[in-house]
Amino acid sequence: MHALSIPTWVIHISSVIEWIAAIWLIWTYGEVSQNRAWWGLSIAMLPALVSAMCACTWHFFDNSASLEWLVTLQAAMTVVGNCTQMVAAWWIWRSTTVERSASNSTALNTLMPLPLLLLLPSVFPIAKETLFAVSLFPYLGFLWFLTRSEQTPRLALIGFYTLLVFVAITIPAGIYAKSAYGANLADVDWLHGGAESFLTLSNILVVLGFRQGIIDRQLERLVDQKS
Numbered sequence: 001m002h003a004l005s006i007p008t009w010v011i012h013i014s015s016v017i018e019w020i021a022a023i024w025l026i027w028t029y030g031e032v033s034q035n036r037a038w039w040g041l042s043i044a045m046l047p048a049l050v051s052a053m054c055a056c057t058w059h060f061f062d063n064s065a066s067l068e069w070l071v072t073l074q075a076a077m078t079v080v081g082n083c084t085q086m087v088a089a090w091w092i093w094r095s096t097t098v099e100r101s102a103s104n105s106t107a108l109n110t111l112m113p114l115p116l117l118l119l120l121p122s123v124f125p126i127a128k129e130t131l132f133a134v135s136l137f138p139y140l141g142f143l144w145f146l147t148r149s150e151q152t153p154r155l156a157l158i159g160f161y162t163l164l165v166f167v168a169i170t171i172p173a174g175i176y177a178k179s180a181y182g183a184n185l186a187d188v189d190w191l192h193g194g195a196e197s198f199l200t201l202s203n204i205l206v207v208l209g210f211r212q213g214i215i216d217r218q219l220e221r222l223v224d225q226k227s
Helices: 006-032 037-044 045-060 069-095 103-109 113-125 128-134 136-149 153-179 189-226
Strands: none
Touching: 006 037, 006 045, 037 045, 037 069, 045 069, 069 128, 069 136, 103 136, 103 189, 128 136, 153 189
């Protein structure tokens, strides 16, 4: 448990708590907006929670080499989570599209994400570094569909995009850890904590964004009821 300093532990634990809060708020947002597609996103975020718990468990046991399989599992669940979030974002976008295509075209679009889901089991034998790199592509798809839906609270959308800053900082930080310290990023506490702080920032923005989105939706319903 001494592999991480107390401030870095605080960052990790707060990130997990914030993600759980985001899952709950997104579910609530689906209720107040009367769009159950948001419930799908809430459920789709669970694999990312498993990924975070794998990382925290590995750190708790001082980044033990015998438990490196947890890092591989973390990477695999990141890929799975980003894929499920992309499918959920596609569902949100589709549910808010006013114009519908012909029935055959619609049926084809409904099946579009399924090949992605069928490919998920194949990610597990791949090296963890490759998995983390691959996970970026479905996440970009997630952002694309979520942006196109035009239903996401603005601050929450900024929060989801901020995760790209975390990724952009983590890569050079990992390279610097190797070149300067001859160690993995997870074993260089100040670099590790500094990079992870951007993940915490991303989650905070998502939480605050959906909290405000819920308040705005509730106010809209009150106005409609009075009018």
